[in-house]
Amino acid sequence: MKYITSTLAGLLASAALVSAAAAADCEVTLRSSDTHPDGYPTVEGVKAMAEEVKTKTEGRICIEVFPSSQLGEEKDTIEQTQFGVIDMVRASFGSFNDIVPVTQLLSLPYLFRSEDHLHNVMDGPIGEEIGKSFEERDLVALAYYDGGARSFYNSQKPIASIEDLKGMKFRVMQNDVFVDMMAALGANATPMPYGEVYSAIQTGVIDGAENNYPSYDSSGHAEVAKYYTLDQHLMVPELVAISKASWDKLTPEDQAILREAARNSATVQRQLWADQEKASEEKVVAAGAEIIKDIDKTPFIEAMVPVYDKYVTTPEAKDLVERIQATE
Template sequence: MKVLKTLAASLLATAALTSASLACEVTLKSSDTHPDGYPTVEAVKQMGKLLEERTDGRICVEVFHSAQLGEEKDTIEQTKFGVIDLNRVSMGPFNNLVEETKVVSLPYIFKGVDHMHTVMDGPIGDEILAAFEPHGYVGLAFYDGGSRSFYNKVKPIKSIEDLEGMKVRVMQSDIFVDMMSALGANATPMPYGEVYSSIQTGVIDGAENNWPSYESSGHFEVAGYYTLDEHLIVPEVLVMSKKSWDNLSPEDQAAVRQAAKDSVPFMREQWQAREKASEEKVRAAGVEVVTEIDKEPFMAAMDSVYEKHVTSENLKDLVARIRATD
C-alpha cells in the first residue's frame, strides 16, 4: 500500500508540473498540508522564486498544497526516500524521530513569539536543524506556527477543570498526548484532515491550533469556543530530502539553503497579516473567545511532561539554554 501511495504521489506531482517548471534543469517538489495562500505555502513559493532568480532558471520549486501528496506522516516518509524533495512539516510528527525537536514542542517552553524567534534564529536553532541530517533530512529553515490554543464545541474553557474528560485531537506526538493527559483531557491523535468531520460527528469534542489553522480549516464552524491559553508556540520546519540534497552541487546546495533562510522574514510578514485576518473572521462569525484565563495551573501541570520527555543530558541542556535566552 505504501509503495502504491508513493507511486501515486510521484505520478501526481509529475502530471501537475507547469510548463515553466519543465524548462528548469531541476524541479524540486514541495509538500504542504495547508491550503493555497496559507503563509507557509506562500513562503515556499517565495523561496522558489528566489532560487529560480539566483540560479538563472536552473532550479525551480513546485509547491503541492492542501495535502495533495498526503498527510504529514505519509509525506515525511516520502521525503526521506526522495519522492518528495521539500516538505513543510509541523514539529510534532518528528518528535519520535529527531530528539531535539521535542524541546521546541514542549508546552510553555517559550515566553512568547519574540522569544521563540530569538532562539530559533540563533545557534540553538541551527543546532536543531543540523539534527535532522542523520535521519535522512536536511533542515533548512523554521517558519512560524503561531500560538496554539484550545477550541471545542461543548463549552468555553475557562480553567483547567473545564478540560476534564474532554476528547481533544492532538498531533501524532507523545508529548502532545501526555500534555492532554496532564490537563485531565482525553488525547485523540489523528490526521489534520479528519478533524472537521470528527468534531462534527462527536468523535472528538475539539482540538488545539492557531488562529489561521482554526479559521482556514473551517473548524470554527463546528467548534464555537476558543480559549487563548497559548500552551504551545511551536515553530514549523522546512526540510529537504537528503537524497535530493546529495544530487545537488555544493554551490546549488548553498543557494537552496540561503533561499530558504531568506524566505523566513517574508513568511513572518505573511503570518502576522493572516493571523489578524483569521482572528477577525472568527470573531465576526460569533465564536466565543476566552481571553481572560489564569495560565499558572496549566503551566504547573506540565511538570510531569517535562520529567517524562526531557531525560537525556542533551535535552536538559537545550531546555536550560532556551530558558536562559533573553
C-alpha cells in the same frame, strides 16, 4: 457536465505541459511537497523561495511546488525525501518525531512563551543545532516556518484560570504528551478524529478542543464553542528540508543561494501566517466568539512539571529545554 469535465481535463493537461516546458528550461528542477492547499502560507513561503532561487541562479535552478498532498501525506513524503525520490518537503516537526528524536521536545506544552520566542530560538544557535540532527537522517534543514499556537476553546464558559479547566472534557490528538498535559491541568483528554469534533461538541460528548485561530475558524468549531482562551499551550515549528542526495549534487555556491532564499522565505511565510491568524480572529469575533486573552499562564506552566519529568529524562534533553527557556 461532459463539456465542463473535458474542458477541465484540457486545462489541467495544458498546465502540465506548461509546467514541463518551464522545467525543461532549468538545469536543475527540485520537486517540493506540501500537504496544504495552494495559497496556504507554507505553500506560498516555498513559492517565494523558488522565485528567489530562480532569480539568483538566472533560471538554472527551479523549485516546483506540489501542494494539497499531491505527492503524499507528510510522513510518506518525508520518507521519499530521505531516499531522494522527492527533493524537498515542508512538514510539521510532529511528523519527524519518529525520525529525529529531538523534535519530540519541541512538542512540550508551554515550552515557548510566544511566537517571537519561538522564532528567536529557531533562528538562533539552538535552531542551527537542531537542524544538524536531520543530516543524520539524510535530510538538510533549510528553514523553520510558523505553524501557529494552539489554544483551548469550549462551549461551556470562559476559561481564565487553571481552575476553570477542572473536570472539563477536551478533544486532543492521539498523543501521550497531550493526554498527560490535560491530566496535569485537571481536565479530561478525549482523543478522537478531527472530523468528529464539531458534532461531539454540539451534542455534549466533549466540552471543547484546542487548535489555532485559522483551524478554529475554518472547521466551524467557533459556531459550537464560542469561548476561546488564548493560552498558546503548544507551538510546533514547521520545517522546509531538502534531501541530502539532492543537496550534495549542488555546488557550494548554489547551496548558499538555497539557504539564503529559504531563510528569507521564512519571513514571508510568518507574515502570511500572522495575517491569516488576524483575519480568522476578526471573523470568529464578528460571528460572536469570545476571546479570553488576559490570563496568567504561570499556574498552567507550573502544572507541567510532572509532564516534563516524564518526557525530559536525559541530561542532553534537560540542557536543551533549559537553553530554550533561557532564550529571550
